[in-house]
Each structure stands twice: as structure tokens, then as C-alpha cells.
Amino acid sequence: MANVTVIGAQWGDEGKGKIVDWLASRADAVVRFQGGHNAGHTLVVGDQTYKLSLLPSGIVTGTLSIVGNGVVLDPWHLKEEVAKLEGQGVAITPDNFAIADNCPLILPLHRDLDGLREAAAGKGKIGTTGRGIGPAYEDKVGRRAIRVCDLAHLDSLEPQLDRLCAHHDALRAGFDEAPVDRAKLVEELREVADFVLQFAQPVWKRLKKVRKAGARILFEGAQGVLLDVDHGTYPFVTSSNTVSGTAASGSGLGPNSTGFVLGIVKAYTTRVGSGPFPTELDDADGQRLGERGHEFGTVTGRQRRCGWFDAVLVRQSCAISGVTGIALTKVDVLDGFETVRICTGYRLRGKIMDYYPSHSADQAEVEPIYEEMDGWQETTAGARSWADLPANAIKYIQRIQELIETPVALVSTSPQRDDTILVRDPFED
Ligand code: GDP
Ligand code: IMO
Ligand code: MG
Numbered sequence: 401m402a403n404v405t406v407i408g409a410q411w412g413d414e415g416k417g418k419i420v421d422w423l424a425s426r427a428d429a430v431v432r433f434q435g436g437h438n439a440g441h442t443l444v445v446g447d448q449t450y451k452l453s454l455l456p457s458g459i460v461t462g463t464l465s466i467v468g469n470g471v472v473l474d475p476w477h478l479k480e481e482v483a484k485l486e487g488q489g490v491a492i493t494p495d496n497f498a499i500a501d502n503c504p505l506i507l508p509l510h511r512d513l514d515g516l517r518e519a520a521a522g523k524g525k526i527g528t529t530g531r532g533i534g535p536a537y538e539d540k541v542g543r544r545a546i547r548v549c550d551l552a553h554l555d556s557l558e559p560q561l562d563r564l565c566a567h568h569d570a571l572r573a574g575f576d577e578a579p580v581d582r583a584k585l586v587e588e589l590r591e592v593a594d595f596v597l598q599f600a601q602p603v604w605k606r607l608k609k610v611r612k613a614g615a616r617i618l619f620e621g622a623q624g625v626l627l628d629v630d631h632g633t634y635p636f637v638t639s640s641n642t643v644s645g646t647a648a649s650g651s652g653l654g655p656n657s658t659g660f661v662l663g664i665v666k667a668y669t670t671r672v673g674s675g676p677f678p679t680e681l682d683d684a685d686g687q688r689l690g691e692r693g694h695e696f697g698t699v700t701g702r703q704r705r706c707g708w709f710d711a712v713l714v715r716q717s718c719a720i721s722g723v724t725g726i727a728l729t730k731v732d733v734l735d736g737f738e739t740v741r742i743c744t745g746y747r748l749r750g751k752i753m754d755y756y757p758s759h760s761a762d763q764a765e766v767e768p769i770y771e772e773m774d775g776w777q778e779t780t781a782g783a784r785s786w787a788d789l790p791a792n793a794i795k796y797i798q799r800i801q802e803l804i805e806t807p808v809a810l811v812s813t814s815p816q817r818d819d820t821i822l823v824r825d826p827f828e829d
Contacts, residue, residue, distance in 0.1 A: 402660055402826070402827050402828065404423060404427070404616070404618050404661075404826045405618075405621065405658040405660070405662065406619065406620055406662045406664060406727075407624070407625065407642065407643065407723075408622075408623055408624030408625065408627075408642065408664050409625055409665045409714050409717040409718060409723065410625070410665065410669055410710075410713065411624050411626045411669070411677075412439075412623045412624040412627055412672070413440070413666070413670055413672065413695075414624060414664040414665055414666045415664055415666065415729035415812055416457075416620065416664045417442050417443050417457045418441075418442065418443060418812060418817065419664055419810065420441070420458065421445070421458075421460055421461065421817055422817050422820050423618055423662075423826070423827070424460070425461050426616065426827050427458065427463055427617065427618035427827075428613075428615035429464040429465070429466060429610050429615060429617050429618070430458025430459075430464070430465050430466070430617075430619075431465075431466045431468050431603075431617060431619050432455075432466070432468060432620050433468040433470045433619055433649075433650030433651045434468075434470040434471060434622060434641060434642060435621075435623055435640050436471055436533050436536070437454040437481070437506075437531055438453070438531050438622070438623070438699060439452075439453050439622035439623065439699070440452075440453055440697060440698025441622075441698070442815065443817070444815040444816050448488060450485065450488060450490070453477070453698075454467070454474070455467075455481055455482070455492070458618065459485065459492060459497065460490055462491065463496070464497075464610070465497050466497075466498045466606070466607065467500060467603075468500050468503075468603060468650045468652065469502045469503055469604075469652060470649060470651065472504050472505070472506050472532075472540065473499065473503045473548065474505070475592040475595070476588070477506075477531075478499075478596065479595050494599055498600075499548055499596065499599045499600050499603070500548065500601075500603040500604075501601055501603075502547055502548065502602075503547060503548045504536055504545035504547050505536070505545065505546050505550075505551075506531065506532045506536040507536070507546065508532075508585070509532075509572075509585070510539070511530065511532035512572070512577070513532070513535040513568070514531065514535055516572075516575045516577065525674060526636055526673060527673030527702075529673075529697075531699070534638075537639040539567070542567065543563075546589075548596060548597075548600050549600065551596055551597055551600070552593070552600075554590055557586060561585075561586075564580075565580045602652075603651065604651070604652025608653075617653075617657065619644075621642055621644070621647070623638050624642060625663075625716075625720055625721050626671075626717065628641055628642040628643050629641055629642075631643060631717075633676050633763055634760065636673065636674050636676070637675075643721045644661045644721040644723070645722075659826075660827070661721060661722050661724045662723070662724065662725060662726070662727055662810075662826050663717065663718055663725075663726045664726070664727050665714055665726045665727065665728050665800075665804075666709075667709060667729065667733065667734055667796075667800075668689050668706065668707065668709050668730070668733065669707045669713070670689075670693070670695050670705060670706050670707075671704065672700070676763040676764045677705055677707060678707075678743065678746060678767070678768045679707035679708040679710045679741075679743045679768050680707040681707045681708065685708075685737075687706075689707075690703065690704065690706045693706070693730055693733040708740070708741040708743060709800065710743040711742050711744055711800065712743060712744070712745060712756060713743075714800075714804045715804045716756055718804055718805070719805075724809075724826070725806065725807045725808065725809030725810075725823075725824055726801075726804070726807070727810035728797060728800065728808055728811050729811075729812040731793060731811060731812070732780045732781040732783075734775065734780075734796070735776065735777075735779050735781065736775070736776075736777060737775035738774075739772050739773065740772070740773050740796060742770065742796075742800065743768040743769065744769055744770070744771050745769040746766035746767060746768060747766065747767045748762060748767070749765070771799075776791075776792040776796075778790040781814050782813055783821060784813070784819060784821060786821060789811075797811065807823075809823050809825075809826055810823060810824075810826075
């Protein structure tokens with residue numbers, strides 16, 4: 401039985417949520433394996449719009465949804481998001497939702513530190529979502545995290561708090577901040593503990609059972625390969641590995657479980673937050689992409705930076721993440737452009753490059769080399785088969801496929817769940 405791993409192949413917001421929701425009805429379980437509530441996945445089903453940050457997108461179809469150990473979990477945010485979704489008529493119970501009991505928690509002190517650092521960094525800031533993601537991952541790796549399973553042992557938390565606060569109080573002092581209020585923290589954890597614990601379990605065991613029964617697992621990545629802490633535009637990245645391999649370590653299944661790797665790719669490029677962006681447009685075309693694509697962050701409401709499709713970056717992401725096929729999204733946003741451009745290489749101090757260099761100064765300096773194609777005046781919005789696409793749109797998609805050396809498995813033509821063209825079913829072996 402094939403599993404499918406969905407990952408973003410650019411700087412996030414490629415439309416992962418829409419595609420995961422579309423695939424979820426064919427899956428038996430949907431698993432988030434990294435990131436946290438920095439993600440913002442938008443699903444549009446009829447006249448309902450669902451915005452998910454922490455919950456796996458499978459929850460909307462009622463598919464078993466799992467938060468894996470690789471995620472950092474803000475328990476208060478979880479409670480709010482569950483309440484919000486329930487308010488939209490989505491049932492969330494221990495039968496259809498589980499959380500890894502070894503997930504590290506995001507605490508208020510992580511959010512504090514994220515904000516303090518960003519404010520102090522001035523122009524050099526990362527432009528984080530301010531949700532405490534980086535500091536929470538630091539504490540996990542620093543072996544001082546409070547985890548979901550600790551919520552069942554709050555009476556014996558003192559030694560862990562000693563470790564955690566020794567670290568944070570020193571940092572806070574550097575920002576002229578008061579030490580952590582330990583009593584308040586424990587009290588707040590107590591208030592939320594039972595709510596979280598009803599879903600907590602060793603999910604590796606649940607997934608083992610699911611797998612043994614021959615069920616199909618859909619892994620839902622957050623962010624994108626260019627925000628990966630190793631492979632992305634460091635230091636302007638998030639603090640987790642966003643590549644496909646993390647699906648295994650972040651859920652408690654082996655590397656042979658990831659199956660078909662579906663890279664989600666936007667038909668142009670966007671980025672939110674600071675950092676290099678070779679094809680960024682600060683002209684009327686960029687503005688048009690942003691307006692037509694409604695490019696505003698789901699989490700922070702920030703305007704996303706927009707630019708032409710960068711085939712060099714996506715080819716690199718597909719290679720690094722072992723992408724089997726891509727879902728090309730938001731093709732409809734390009735409708736009506738006289739001409740469209742694709743970046744096929746870079747020029748760096750007179751040298752031609754066919755990859756994105758690692759050093760941040762080089763990343764900032766590369767100049768894109770463009771190929772221009774005729775656009776299309778017809779609408780592709782809502783197309784559900786190749787036959788509905790104008791010839792120039794097909795040419796554009798085929799050229800992308802060629803340049804990124806990876807086949808197109810799906811094409812998305814609107815935010816709506818079913819406005820999707822299936823070329824190759826990723827669940828078929
Ligand atoms: P994610 O973080 O990768 O899940 O993506 P976001 O949800 O943050 O951003 C993608 C946005 O584009 C959402 O508002 C989607 O509803 C929308 N979207 C997804 N696919 C398409 C598409 O094919 N066409 C258009 N016009 N919008 C799309
Ligand atoms: P989805 O899953 C786009 C960006 C932030 C910032 C950097 C670090 O919706 O695609 P962090 O808060 O993670 O420490 O911020 O990463 N970022 C995203 N950009 N989509 C996302 O998620 C993102 N999650 C984080 O803007 O530049
Ligand atoms: Mg998003």
C-alpha cells in the first residue's frame with residue numbers, strides 16, 4: 401500500500417493544505433511531522449473556509465489525524481484551534497485525533513523569547529511568526545523541554561523546571577526581563593493538561609497498527625524546503641527540517657514509510673518574512689501576483705513577497721527531498737499575463753550557476769536568468785482536466801516539468817477542493 405508525503409518545495413504557502421484535504425478522503429490517517437502553529441493551511445470546501453495551523457488537514461474530512469513527535473505543540477493554541485474548528489462543525493475526538501506523548505511543548509516563555517530576539521535584531525530580524533517555534537526547538541535539542549507526557553506528572557516537574565529556568569532566566573536577564581514565573585507556568589499547564597492528555601498516546605504504536613492493517617498514511621509537511629534548517633536559506637529559515645525524510649523521524653515510522661513524495665509547488669514564487677529571494681518583483685507584475693493570488697499570510701496577515709517561478713530553486717528542492725512528482729498550484733493566478741517568465745539559472749559575479757549557493761551573501765547577490773514565454777488570456781480557474789487548459793498554460797506547465805526534472809502529478813486551479821486536475825494518483829503504486 402502506498403503512503404504519500406506532502407511537502408512544500410518553495411518558501412511555504414504553496415497550497416499544501418488544499419492538496420492534503422483533497423487527498424485525505426483516500427487516506428486512512430493524516431500525520432503532521434514537523435513545525436508547529438507557525439503553519440497556516442487554508443482549505444476551501446464549498447462556502448466554508450478552514451484555516452488550520454496545528455491540526456492536520458485531514459481533520460476536516462474526519463480522517464484519523466495525528467500530531468507526530470516532530471511537531472512542537474502549544475497546548476493553549478491547540479485548545480483554541482480545536483474550539484474554532486468545532487465551531488465550524490468539525491468533530492474532534494480521541495477517536496479521530498491523537499497527539500504524540502513525546503511532543504515538546506511550546507510555552508509562553510518561548511513566545512516571549514521569540515519576540516524579544518526579533519525586536520532586538522532590528523533590520524537583521526528573521527521575520528518569524530512570533531509563535532515561539534525556534535526557542536521551543538532549541539529547548540528540545542538542549543534536552544530541557546517540557547513534553548506532552550510531562551503534563552501527567554506536573555507534581556514532579558521541579559527538577560525539569562530548574563533546568564529550563566536556569567537557561568531562560570539568564571537569557572531573560574539579558575533582555576531586562578523578569579525571571580520565569582514558575583508557579584504561574586505550572587498553574588497554566590494544570591489548566592490545560594487534561595484537555596491535551598485525552599488525545600496523548602505513543603502514536604508510533606498507533607501508526608504501526610495502522611500500517612500493519614495495510615492502511616494508507618498521508619504525511620502533511622509544513623513550511624517548505626527553502627525554509628528547512630539545513631537546506632534552506634539559512635539563517636532565514638524555520639527551526640525544523642521540512643524535507644520529506646522528516647516524515648519518518650517526526651512520526652515514529654521508518655524511512656521506508658514515506659512512499660510517494662508529493663512536492664507542492666506554486667506556479668510562481670512567494671515568501672513571507674526576511675531573507676534572499678532572487679526572482680522577487682517589486683513592480684506592477686509582483687503586485688498583480690499578490691492581488692490575484694491573495695498573497696497574505698494565514699498566520700500573521702503579512703503581505704507575501706511575490707516573484708516569477710524559479711526553476712533552479714524548485715529543481716534543488718525536488719532533488720533534496722526526493723520528490724516523486726509535484727502538485728502545481730495557483731496556475732489560475734497567471735491567467736491574463738501577456739508574457740510569463742521562468743528563472744532557469746543565475747549569474748553570480750560573471751559566473752553562470754545552475755544551483756543556489758549556500759552562503760547567504762551569494763544567495764543575496766545572484767541575478768536570475770529568465771526565459772520568457774507567451775502567457776494565456778483564457779481562464780484556467782476551476783479547470784478539472786487537461787482539456788480545459790489553454791495551449792499556452794499547458795506549454796508553461798510542461799516547461800516547468802522539464803526544467804525541474806520532476807513530473808507533474810496534480811494541477812490545482814482554484815482554492816476549492818475539487819478544482820484539481822489529476823495526472824497521476826500518488827496513492828497508486
Ligand atoms: P499552505 O500553507 O501550503 O497550505 O498554503 P496557504 O493555505 O498558506 O496558502 C495558499 C493559498 O492559496 C490559500 O489561500 C489557498 O486557499 C489558495 N489556493 C490553493 N490552491 C490554489 C489554486 O490552485 N488557485 C488559487 N487561486 N488559490 C489556491
Ligand atoms: P506553511 O506551512 C510561510 C517563515 C516565517 C519566517 C521563518 C521563520 O503555512 O507553509 P518561524 O516562526 O517558523 O520561526 O519563522 O519561516 N514561515 C513560514 N512561511 N509559510 C509557513 O508555513 C511558514 N512557517 C514559518 O515567515 O520567515
Ligand atoms: Mg501557509
